[in-house]
Amino acid sequence: MREALLEIKDLHVEVEDKHILKGLNLTIKKGEIHAIMGPNGSGKSTLCHAIMGNPKYRITGGEILFEGENITNLKVNERAKKGIFLSFQSPEEIPGITVDNFIRTSSTIVTGQNMTMLQFAREMQKMLELLDMSAEYRMRYLNVGFSGGEKKKTEVLQMAFLKPKLVMLDEIDSGLDIDALKVVAETIKKLKTEDMAILVVTHYNRILNYLEPDVISVLMDGKIVKEGDKELARILEEKGYDFVRNGA
Numbered sequence: 001m002r003e004a005l006l007e008i009k010d011l012h013v014e015v016e017d018k019h020i021l022k023g024l025n026l027t028i029k030k031g032e033i034h035a036i037m038g039p040n041g042s043g044k045s046t047l048c049h050a051i052m053g054n055p056k057y058r059i060t061g062g063e064i065l066f067e068g069e070n071i072t073n074l075k076v077n078e079r080a081k082k083g084i085f086l087s088f089q090s091p092e093e094i095p096g097i098t099v100d101n102f103i104r105t106s107s108t109i110v111t112g113q114n115m116t117m118l119q120f121a122r123e124m125q126k127m128l129e130l131l132d133m134s135a136e137y138r139m140r141y142l143n144v145g146f147s148g149g150e151k152k153k154t155e156v157l158q159m160a161f162l163k164p165k166l167v168m169l170d171e172i173d174s175g176l177d178i179d180a181l182k183v184v185a186e187t188i189k190k191l192k193t194e195d196m197a198i199l200v201v202t203h204y205n206r207i208l209n210y211l212e213p214d215v216i217s218v219l220m221d222g223k224i225v226k227e228g229d230k231e232l233a234r235i236l237e238e239k240g241y242d243f244v245r246n247g248a
Contacts, residue, residue: 002029005067005197006051006166012061013043013050020046022222023062028166028197033211035200037233038219039241044201045089047219048168051199052086053079066166080110083165087155087172094142099154100124102142107161127160130187132180148175156184160191167192168199173207185210205237218244 006028013021020043028034036044049057051064053076063072071079094102103124108114115123128135131153143151152172159167169188173181185207192198200211208216208230216233218226218241226232226244235243 002031004028004065005030005032006199007065008047008051008062009065010062011047011050011059011064013046014058014060015046015056019060020057020222021050024219024223026217026224028199030165030197031194032215033192033198033200033213035202035208035211035213035216035233036219037202037216037236042219043222044219045170048086048170048199048201051079051166051168052076052084077109080162080164081112083163084168085159085162085164085166086168087152087159087170089170089174091143091151091155093144093146095144097142098139099142099157100138103158103161106158110162123161127157127187130183130190131156132183133157149177149180152176152184153180156187156191159188165195166197166199168201170201171203172200173202173204181207182210205233208233220244 004027006026008024008026011021011024012019024043024047036047038044046057050059053074059072063070065071066082066084071082104115104120124138125135128137133153137150137154143154146154152175155172172184176184188198189211198211200207200213202208213230216228216230217224218232218236220241
């Protein structure tokens with residue numbers, strides 16, 4: 001029986017005075033790949049940002065427990081140090097800061113481990129090869145001029161160095177062609193450990209064909225309304241969300 005890593009109880013979240021999450025309950029276990037699916041505007045990205053502690057997403061009720069600890073009021077950096085990572089749907093461009101410097105600095109701050117330059121270079125080279133990225137990425141400014149696929153690969157690169165316990169992938173498949181999707185999904189699977197949980201937010205079944213989730217939760221109107229295994233994703237793709245709305 002897997003132990004719970006994340007427990008969300010009766011969570012209510014507002015964004016710009018709009019009530020988005022309306023009493024959401026969710027449990028994610030260690031070692032689990034858990035997919036969240038749902039229509040546009042149902043609250044999927046809001047859920048990820050609330051878990052990460054983004055102050056724009058105001059928690060008005062409920063609680064978030066991580067490894068049994070109530071983290072509802074912790075700041076983003078405090079949650080990151082506890083092992084929570086969010087891959088952004090639309091990563092920001094940061095001129096003047098190279099991929100190399102950003103990842104090395106953030107890794108040192110979050111993990112508390114300071115790799116030597118040689119250790120870092122070896123690990124970076126290994127990860128770049130896994131992600132089918134050239135060595136020149138290291139010296140480019142973070143996400144500046146990157147394609148959609150390059151940005152998403154860079155998010156996975158960050159995940160590799162931060163070594164989180166909970167990985168949240170918010171539409172990691174958007175902007176990826178078939179080849180890049182396969183590379184990203186296979187790298188995520190290689191990075192996953194027995195104690196790491198992965199939360200995948202997606203609209204599409206295609207990435208789930210590679211990641212093979214243990215649980216799929218359907219989020220609609222701010223609540224989890226249905227859960228199932230990977231077969232549920234296939235049914236949703238075939239029948240749409242009316243299948244769930246109609247009480248199936």
